[in-house]
Amino acid sequence: MNSRVIGTDGAAVDFARVRQDFALPEQFPAAALAEAEQAVSDGARGARVDATDLPLVTIDPPGAKDLDQAVAINRRGDGYRLHYAIADLGAFVVPGGALDAEVRKRGQTIYLPDGNVPLHPTVLSEGIASLLPNQVSPAALWTIDLDAACEPVDARVERALVRSVAQFDYETVQAGFDHGNPHPSVAALPDLGRLRRALAIRRGAVELQLPEQEVEPDGAGWRLVLRPRTQVDAWNAEISLLTGMAAAKIMLDVRVGVLRTLPDPDASAVQWLRRSAKALGITWPKEKSTAKLLSELDPTQPAALALFMDATRLLRGAGYTVFDGAVPPLSTHAGVAASYAHVTAPLRRLVDRFGTEICLAVCAGKEIPAWVREALPSLPVLMESSDSLASKVDRACLDQVEAWVLHDQIGQEFDAVALRAEPATAEIFIANPPVLARCTGTSLPEGETIRVRLTEADEVRRKVAFERV
Template identity: 65%
Template sequence: MPPVVIRTHATGGDFGRLRAEFELPESFTARALAEAEAAAIDPIDAGAREDATDLPLVTIDPPGAKDLDQAMLLERTATGFLVHYAIADLAAFVAPGGPVDAEARRRGQTLYLPDGNVPLHPPVLSEGAASLLPGEIRPAVLWTVETDHLGELRDVHVRRALVRSTGQFDYETVQAAIDDGTEHPSVAVLPELGRLRRELAVRRGAVELQLPEQEISADPGGGWALARRPRTDVDAWNAEISLLTGMAAASIMIDHKVGVLRTLPDPDAEAVSWLRRSAYALGVEWDAASSVSEFLSRLDPQAPESLALYADTTRLLRGAGYTAFDGELPELTTHAGIGGSYAHVTAPIRRLVDRFATEVCLAVSAGRAVPGWVRSALAGLPDLMSASDLLASKVEHSCIDQVEAWILAERIGGTFDAVVLRAEESRAEVLIEDPPVVAKCAGERLPEGARIRARLTAVDVAKRKVSFERVGS
């Protein structure tokens, strides 16, 4: 059954004031644009490339996406699975130390706003020459990852190649095709491999939160639509292919003691004990032998008590960052949310660090020295990316807050069904079910996971704030 999507529409409004508040760049410098346009016509020679244009690769992205980083082909073998994963090769278009490189280092990542993104690279590259658009021959970094019949990583091979995507799909289209048995041959084994990788993730202790995402889209009638969309199976399986590649990249860098990892410390024992107490208070069974990962994997994502526990579990996932190293392994090389070592290498169009981590893997896998421009940048990448991640998070939440305020501006005094996500002494964080809004709600004794009625008491559109209070007891 497809996920239920609740859409609520808001009229008017743009995000210009928000862009100004966060001082988001409106354009690229003339020098960066000129360099990008030249590189789009005449890419940089990054060395020999394998001709892999015969591989029937396909992309899976949100509807309408143009900045396509990844294309895949999955195959079953006699002993397991073979993943061909082509990643856009930005080194073919971005000269180290040049104007585009300088702009990318300043931005850190692409920022997505409902009325248009703030790209990491000029659109002539990100949505054109570098993007793995269907039917176009593109320079790529081609990962071939071999697993056993259980989905465990066995071997990895990475090199530069020329590729040609044969089809562009979105998550819902692929999900529908899998459900009715008409899936594309290139992703026919995605459900099987995806499920196996999810099972391995649970055994590794990976922590996955299935809180439904709030999604903003343009309304054809004008204004904006806000939706609460649970993640489909294809979303999860597709993410597992990216995670598999990132874990393979991390293993390469750790083996050669140079690179940059995405890291997150393990939660302390008291944090886990606190979550167990929360489960007990909500009446959710959690046997002593089950890990956090195993417990979360058994929850019903639609149940209100599950939503409360997912919200509580975010406290276990604090301290994420980037760890660079060169010559000596750092103390922390793992990511608690993934249950192993992991590196960002699969989204170089949209995220700066991926280009550098990829160059490390290409060099050491070929027995070559890591390029000087990469090595000299490693130490500064963690701070740069952490600042960029923080800005991206603030922009995303501010956009959602703004649309929520627009939607609710004319409904002050109305009452709504809600689920309590997090409780404090005299207020709580609640999920309003329709429209799909997360907000603060005043009231005594609001138990987590409870369904309540909430009255909208105030809306400040300029400050992007909405306030509720509990109705009844």
């Protein structure tokens, strides 16, 4: 379900005005770019083990070039051994240099439909530092051993040279499982993923299965699509979460690090969600946890979509917590239901490089680098600022395409699901074209399908609005 849009004069349209409105940088400073090019010329710094014999594979969206992770899973007795290679930016970014200063300023890669604004110059992020297939690349190589229940019994990370043997996207890997011929390196992924997901639900981890709007190129224009979440998406996410939890444990053990944290929701928030479930006609036994209930809902059902939207209130307030010398009062993430750290996407996210350096030092029995400890206090502000910017840019791009798609349909009616209702307004979801928007009117029943009329589609203000028929 999608809708295609090109310019009103038939010409291609792009997102230049979004870039201008958010003052996104068009290029890297000359000194930062020179450092990156010198790093390419010099090659990776530091001693490494040779792990190029591991048959690692990458799983990313189609066409991705900034490949952060490569994976290989083996059976080990009645358990598993996970090899998870993470791009090693510490091999190329000189602490205190011009490139280091620029990536700290940027915080993360900003993705737009017509191209990204990368955290690192593409000679690194889409070249020598990326885990591209058949390329010998420096990596932080995690080795995590798990028992039969998929609980970790050992986790360590070391600097290595690796070589990915294949680059896959999610749909290709899913098709391999559906047809009974998965790549050997990920043949155990379903078992590991399901066991880890079962453990997550028992811990109380909250997963919201909300529809994912995406913008795709379509000839000279763009279209809105709903990207289906495959089982491979969920299983692959569990590997990243497992690694992040292993990293958090290492940092907490030495009382130095940076965690991704989220306070537990208070009792009143959960009680409010229970009232919402009752109003939506969803049975929620008292003994059933929030995580268990949400995991059992069918995301194609309107009432489930509405409850998922309501449950976002349980996941507000995420941040980064740094510590050096003592375990912080808040060291867990309520959504993960465990201590957790970002270490698996350093090409695209600044904080991961620092968490990785701490874990590498600890596992090697070395002192944590002084430049890492000195940087820790600045990371929460840098990351929260870039998180906010990335979220705003993403929403602006979606809003822009929604307005382009709907600009000639004012007055037309659509079926919509009311996701989060207030007395005279609601957030609605329309399946075709896939649009999330505000709707005004009375008696907007949350979790039910209603008929709405498009009243506004402003391409300049990037705003669409509906009213209940």
